[in-house]
Amino acid sequence: EDQVTQSPEALRLQEGESSSLNCSYTVSGLRGLFWYRQDPGKGPEFLFTLYSAGEEKEKERLKATLTKKESFLHITAPKPEDSATYLCAVQRGSGNTGKLIFGQGTTLQVKP
C-alpha cells in the first residue's frame, strides 16, 4: 500500500538554527515527490517536485533532496516567516496518476 510518513511531527527552531525534515515513502513506481508549505487557514503552496533519486532542488533557504526511500527538506538559517506546516506528497507512476498521497506534515515553528 502506498504510504508517506513525515518526521518529526513538530519542530521548534531558533532563528538561524538549521535543520532537516524527513519524508519516508512507499509507493508503487514513483512518478514524482512534492513538497508543499501550508500556512494556517490557507491551501498548500507548491515548493518543489523531485523525480529521481539523487535529484536536488533549492529555493531561498530551502533545499529538497530525494533518495529511493525518502526525501529531506533542509532549512538553512530559518527565519520566523518560515514557520508553517510542510507537507510531502507522492504521485505514483501508473494507475491513479492524478492522485497525490500526502504525509501528515511537519509543523515548523521558528522563534526569533
Add this chain to the structure above:
Amino acid sequence: KAGVTQTPRYLIKTRGQQVTLSCSPISGHRSVSWYQQTPGQGLQFLFEYFSETQRNKGNFPGRFSGRQFSNSRSEMNVSTLELGDSALYLCASSWGASSISPSYGYTFGSGTRLTVV
C-alpha cells in the same frame, strides 16, 4: 495570473443536508482534483476530473460526488451530511495531460471550510 478560486470560503450546514462546493481552476488548466483535509486524517484524495470526465476516485462513500464543466470549473457535492464531514475541502488544478506529471506541481486553492452541526 489569478489562482485557484474556491467558493464559498466558509459554510455551516446541518446534519442530513446536502452541500455544493465550487472550484474555478487557473485559466488554461484542465485538471481539477479535490481533497479533504482533517486534523486526524490529513489530506485525502477525493477525485480528479479532466476534460469533464472523472479520471480518478478516492476511497470515499458515494455521498461524495463531483463534476466538471466545459470551462474546467468543477463542483463537488456531499449529500446527507454527517458530523464527520466537517473539514477543509481543497481543490487543486494543473494542466493535467494524462501522461505528464506537472513539473510545477498542483496549485491549490484556499479551500472551503465546511462545518456540519
